[in-house]
Amino acid sequence: MIAAKNDSWLALVPAGAKFAVLLLVSIGLYLVGHWQPLAVALLVSIALLLSAKVALRQLLWPLVSLLVIVGIIWVLLGIQTGWEQGAVAALRLLTLCIFAYTVSLSTTFDQMLELFQKVASPLKYLGANPAQISLGLALAVRFIPELKRVYLEVREAQFARGLHNNPLAVAVPLVIRSLRIAEETAEALDARGYDSTTTP
Amino acid sequence: MIKYAQWNVPEGTDPPLLADRKEPTMQASPKAAGQTSSVTVPGIHLEKITVLRAGKVILEDITVSLNEPRIGIIGPNGAGKSTLVRLLNGLVLPNSGTVQVGNFTTARAAKRIRRDVGFVFQNPANQIIMPLVRDDISFGLKNLGLAASERLRKVDQTLEELGIAHLAERESHTLSGGEQQMVALAAVLAMDPRVIIFDEPTTMLDLRNRLRFQKEINGLNQQAIVVTHDLEVLEDFDRVLVVTDGRIGFDGAPGDAVDFYRHWSAQ
Numbered sequence: 001m002i003a004a005k006n007d008s009w010l011a012l013v014p015a016g017a018k019f020a021v022l023l024l025v026s027i028g029l030y031l032v033g034h035w036q037p038l039a040v041a042l043l044v045s046i047a048l049l050l051s052a053k054v055a056l057r058q059l060l061w062p063l064v065s066l067l068v069i070v071g072i073i074w075v076l077l078g079i080q081t082g083w084e085q086g087a088v089a090a091l092r093l094l095t096l097c098i099f100a101y102t103v104s105l106s107t108t109f110d111q112m113l114e115l116f117q118k119v120a121s122p123l124k125y126l127g128a129n130p131a132q133i134s135l136g137l138a139l140a141v142r143f144i145p146e147l148k149r150v151y152l153e154v155r156e157a158q159f160a161r162g163l164h165n166n167p168l169a170v171a172v173p174l175v176i177r178s179l180r181i182a183e184e185t186a187e188a189l190d191a192r193g194y195d196s197t198t199t200p
Numbered sequence: 201m202i203k204y205a206q207w208n209v210p211e212g213t214d215p216p217l218l219a220d221r222k223e224p225t226m227q228a229s230p231k232a233a234g235q236t237s238s239v240t241v242p243g244i245h246l247e248k249i250t251v252l253r254a255g256k257v258i259l260e261d262i263t264v265s266l267n268e269p270r271i272g273i274i275g276p277n278g279a280g281k282s283t284l285v286r287l288l289n290g291l292v293l294p295n296s297g298t299v300q301v302g303n304f305t306t307a308r309a310a311k312r313i314r315r316d317v318g319f320v321f322q323n324p325a326n327q328i329i330m331p332l333v334r335d336d337i338s339f340g341l342k343n344l345g346l347a348a349s350e351r352l353r354k355v356d357q358t359l360e361e362l363g364i365a366h367l368a369e370r371e372s373h374t375l376s377g378g379e380q381q382m383v384a385l386a387a388v389l390a391m392d393p394r395v396i397i398f399d400e401p402t403t404m405l406d407l408r409n410r411l412r413f414q415k416e417i418n419g420l421n422q423q424a425i426v427v428t429h430d431l432e433v434l435e436d437f438d439r440v441l442v443v444t445d446g447r448i449g450f451d452g453a454p455g456d457a458v459d460f461y462r463h464w465s466a467q
Binding site: 138142192 | 286289291311314315318319321323325326327328329330331332334335338339340343344371372373387388391
């Protein structure tokens with residue numbers, strides 16, 4: 001999920017602070033062993049999510065999937081270790097995920113990349129370029145759906161030619177088309193003034 | 201009528217900043233409603249350009265100045281059209297000859313030239329870098345070193361001007377072909393280039409989007425150089441080059457150029 005423009009109070013909090021709090025909350029949740037405080041934490045996380053003014057429609061399917069997974073975990077752990085222990089694990093996971101959704105949906109992708117770049121900045125002493133790594137991350141997120149589309153097109157074309165379930169027949173054109181996309185994207189990066197030598 | 205200003209390029213001097221220079225202004229003839237009447241061009245000159253790729257001659261001995269507000273480039277597939285326009289912002293460097301844009305040559309200052317010469321590619325999907333439309337338009341501005349608040353203002357302004365403000369928060373892969381092409385144009389326009397090169401911009405568009413995009417090109421305040429197979433796009437252009445077999449086979453008014461191309465293709 002990528003955050004849309006958000007004008008809530010949480011969107012104004014720096015991304016670094018939000019992720020730092022998320023890290024601390026994650027650790028804290030694992031130190032709590034009773035379901036009652038975890039239930040309170042869950043309510044707090046829901047309140048935070050609502051205050052973040054995120055598009056609930058965007059969250060609907062992820063939340064439904066999450067509830068199904070958490071439900072399965074509760075049942076399995078309930079049978080194996082007891083219902084209270086199952087509830088502790090389920091509440092912990094649910095609370096953590098809702099906190100994570102709240103942070104990620106109130107932080108733009110651009111802010112996340114900038115944060116990632118800062119966090120990865122020590123890598124420059126090892127010869128790596130954090131700006132390039134950050135761009136690579138952005139390109140991966142951007143082009144995964146694009147590559148999926150190309151894959152479906154290639155598979156459809158191969159099916160139309162009678163090549164059913166032939167991984168090689170799909171893989172070769174997929175790789176060739178991916179390389180072409182990579183070449184064109186590299187050209188676009190140059191054309192749009194990206195300087196690969198820049199470091200933060 | 202178009203009054204063509206001369207761009208005198210001083211030799212042997214370090215290129216000054218564009219902002220310090222006085223620009224020639226091309227007064228284009230009034231065209232259809234919404235079209236620009238005054239376009240400032242930096243002055244582009246190609247001198248004895250030859251481009252080889254894998255030992256094959258792609259372009260040969262091309263000398264031409266491109267100073268009109270609207271220039272079309274047509275020709276058969278593989279003739280060298282795309283290579284020719286890629287020379288103009290240094291995406292391709294010539295094996296011999298020089299490409300001068302304003303006071304800069306692509307051999308020495310390609311990155312600087314790219315600030316002035318924007319490029320809209322044939323397939324906009326591969327030109328959109330970031331997962332979110334707003335971030336993608338902001339990407340080029342970030343490369344220019346603009347502050348976050350200025351980037352935000354510029355992105356909103358550009359999207360508003362193009363009438364696509366509703367796309368700002370959309371994920372790039374969910375856009376239609378026409379929307380992608382408009383976003384690609386917005387990303388280039390936001391950077392305030394003085395020349396925009398379009399490499400077959402309407403190839404992947406349906407009629408409605410093609411007409412819309414054509415209108416946008418005609419209304420630009422920038423110089424536009426358009427490679428196309430869509431001859432109707434060229435109707436109101438100032439000048440059209442026909443590239444055949446790596447050379448400029450014809451250079452003149454759109455009607456004459458299209459006649460030449462049709463005759464040449466029928467041979």
